[in-house]
Amino acid sequence: MENKSLTPQEVAEILKISKCTVYELIKRKDLNGYRVGNKVRVDMLDVEEYKNKSKSIKTKKSGNPEQAQPERAAAAELDSNRDDRRESFTICGQDSLLDILCRHLGRHPRGVPALRSYESSYNALYSLYRGDANVAAAHIWDGKTGDYNIPYVERMLPGIPSVIIRLAARMQGIYVLKGNPRKISGFEDLGRKNISIINREPGSGSRILLDEYLKKLGISISKIKGYENESNSPMGLTSAIAKGHADMAVGLELPFLKIRQIDFIPAHKEYYDVVIKKAHIDQPIYQAILDIMKSEDFKMEMHGINGYDLTDCGKIIAET
Known part of the structure; x- marks a missing residue:
C-alpha cells in the first residue's frame, strides 16, 4: 500500500467520521498525526493501523455479548453524525492570536481545552456552517460593499443567525x-x-x-x-x-x-473577527470566550504582538 499523506478531511472521509473527531483522535494519541508547517497530516499506514487496531478490539470482545455491547455502542457513536461539541471544542482559523485565545479558554472557569483547526478564512466559515467547528475566525474583504466578513457570513451561513465579534484590526x-x-x-x-x-x-x-x-x-x-x-x-x-x-x-x-x-x-x-452561531452565544463556554476577549489579561498579552489594533476587541460588530 502506498503510504500517502492525508489531510484530516480525507481521514474523516475514509473513516466516515467528522473532521473534529479526527482532531480528537490525534489529540488523544489514538491516531498518529504530524505537522507540515501549520497543517496537520496523517499517513495512510497510520489510518490502516488505527482501523486494524479497532477491528482487533472488537474481535477480542465479540465472544461475550455483554462485553461486546459497549464496543459496538462506542463505534456507533464514533461513526454517527452526532454533534462533536459534546466531546470537543474546535476554534478554526490560522492566526496565532487564536492560539492565545485557546490557552486562555483552557484556564477559564467556564472554559474547556480547545482544539485548533488551522484553516483559511473561507474554509473556517464553511467548517462552522458544516458543524465541524464551534468558532470560526475570518478576515475576508468584500470589494463590492467595502465591508469585512459580514457579507461572507451572510452568504456562507445561509439561514443561520450568527454573531460577529471583533478580534483585532491590522x-x-x-x-x-x-x-x-x-x-x-x-x-x-x-x-x-x-x-x-x-x-x-x-x-x-x-x-x-x-x-x-x-x-x-x-x-x-x-x-x-x-x-x-x-x-x-x-x-x-x-x-x-x-x-x-x-x-x-x-x-x-x-x-x-x-x-x-x-x-x-x-x-x-483589515479586520479580523470571530464568528459564533447565535443559538450558542448564551452557553457558558461562548460567554467565556467573550469574557476573555474583553479581559485586560488577554489584551495585555496581545499588546505584545505589534501591528494589531485591539481597540474594539470583544465588541459585537454585527448579528446576521
Whole structure:
C-alpha cells in the first residue's frame, strides 16, 4: 500500500467520521498525526493501523455479548453524525492570536481545552456552517460593499443567525525585496508585464483581498506572472521574494516578517473577527470566550504582538 499523506478531511472521509473527531483522535494519541508547517497530516499506514487496531478490539470482545455491547455502542457513536461539541471544542482559523485565545479558554472557569483547526478564512466559515467547528475566525474583504466578513457570513451561513465579534484590526500590504528595486507601489503594479508574484492559497483572506482588487482594477489573473504559485504561510511568501523567485506578495504586517531582505508597503486596513452561531452565544463556554476577549489579561498579552489594533476587541460588530 502506498503510504500517502492525508489531510484530516480525507481521514474523516475514509473513516466516515467528522473532521473534529479526527482532531480528537490525534489529540488523544489514538491516531498518529504530524505537522507540515501549520497543517496537520496523517499517513495512510497510520489510518490502516488505527482501523486494524479497532477491528482487533472488537474481535477480542465479540465472544461475550455483554462485553461486546459497549464496543459496538462506542463505534456507533464514533461513526454517527452526532454533534462533536459534546466531546470537543474546535476554534478554526490560522492566526496565532487564536492560539492565545485557546490557552486562555483552557484556564477559564467556564472554559474547556480547545482544539485548533488551522484553516483559511473561507474554509473556517464553511467548517462552522458544516458543524465541524464551534468558532470560526475570518478576515475576508468584500470589494463590492467595502465591508469585512459580514457579507461572507451572510452568504456562507445561509439561514443561520450568527454573531460577529471583533478580534483585532491590522494592516495588509505588499512584500517586496529590500529597497524595492522594481519600484512597486500598489496592487495596480500587477498590471505590469515585468512583475511576478507569489500567492497565498485559495480561501485565505490575503488571496481574497488580492482577487477583489484585481477585479476592481480590471487586471486579468491570466496576465499575472506567477499567480498560480502558492504558499500557505507568510514566511513562504517572504522567502520566495528574498530568493528572487517573485517580485511581490500580499500579506500581513507582522514583526517576524521584518527581516533584512524584505520591505513592507502598507496597502489596506483589515479586520479580523470571530464568528459564533447565535443559538450558542448564551452557553457558558461562548460567554467565556467573550469574557476573555474583553479581559485586560488577554489584551495585555496581545499588546505584545505589534501591528494589531485591539481597540474594539470583544465588541459585537454585527448579528446576521
